[in-house]
Amino acid sequence: QPVLTQSSSASASLGSSVKLTCTLSSGHSSYIIAWHQQQPGKAPRYLMKLEGSGSYNKGSGVPDRFSGSSSGADRYLTISNLQSEDEADYYCETWDSNNWVFGGGTKLTVL
Amino acid sequence: QVQLVESGGGLVKPGGSLRLSCAASGFTFSDYYMSWIRQAPGKGLEWVSYISSSSSYTNYADSVKGRFTISRDNAKNSLYLQMNSLRAEDTAVYYCARVSPEVDYWGQGTLVTVSS
Numbered sequence: 001q002p003v004l005t006q007s008s009s010a011s012a013s014l015g016s017s018v019k020l021t022c023t024l025s026s027g028h029s030s031y032i033i034a035w036h037q038q039q040p041g042k043a044p045r046y047l048m049k050l051e052g053s054g055s056y057n058k059g060s061g062v063p064d065r066f067s068g069s070s071s072g073a074d075r076y077l078t079i080s081n082l083q084s085e086d087e088a089d090y091y092c093e094t095w096d097s098n099n100w101v102f103g104g105g106t107k108l109t110v111l
Numbered sequence: 112q113v114q115l116v117e118s119g120g121g122l123v124k125p126g127g128s129l130r131l132s133c134a135a136s137g138f139t140f141s142d143y144y145m146s147w148i149r150q151a152p153g154k155g156l157e158w159v160s161y162i163s164s165s166s167s168y169t170n171y172a173d174s175v176k177g178r179f180t181i182s183r184d185n186a187k188n189s190l191y192l193q194m195n196s197l198r199a200e201d202t203a204v205y206y207c208a209r210v211s212p213e214v215d216y217w218g219q220g221t222l223v224t225v226s227s
Binding site: 089 | 146206219
């Protein structure tokens with residue numbers, strides 16, 4: 001079963017860009033993942049599905065400022081032109097053999 | 112638009128039971144796998160269970176296996192989670208989610224508190 005590793009926290013300034021990382025465990029580097037955003041006090045929201053090739057498909061209404069990319073076992077979420085509402089927890093997710101797994105989440109602070 | 116609305120949460124004593132429901136709308140419910148995912152207070156997301164579109168297949172996290180049962184009624188566009196032998200560590204917000212195969216829609220969640 002795959003394991004997803006995320007940094008616990010990240011920070012960046014208003015209007016800048018930030019790149020969050022989700023790393024797949026050994027033997028699972030080709031897996032597709034999904035990114036989710038959870039703003040304080042709210043339910044999670046689906047952002048995108050991201051393949052190992054770097055190809056991604058965003059959910060309905062997700063701003064153009066959000067993009068995805070991949071390198072080996074690493075899956076990235078890049079947020080450009082950071083806004084105050086981007087301050088949130090970000091989770092990656094993957095699945096295998098009818099089991100679903102979430103990373104521990106990254107808490108993003110917008111300075 | 113896709114809507115998932117959970118209900119049935121509340122306060123229950125350790126060892127007790129609770130049944131969660133999720134009403135789905137805005138999509139063809141019978142075409143999709145569905146899942147329950149939970150989040151303990153101040154913690155991350157934990158997948159709990161999934162059910163295939165026709166109820167042929169289910170699976171559970173080890174932490175709930177043997178105690179929780181997922182089911183669905185496609186005629187009523189509804190998903191359920193029967194939770195038995197509840198423990199303090201089951202205290203969490205429980206989210207209903209559409210799966211395709213990633214989670215692509217979430218409900219707003221329902222809080223389950225297990226305490227004496």
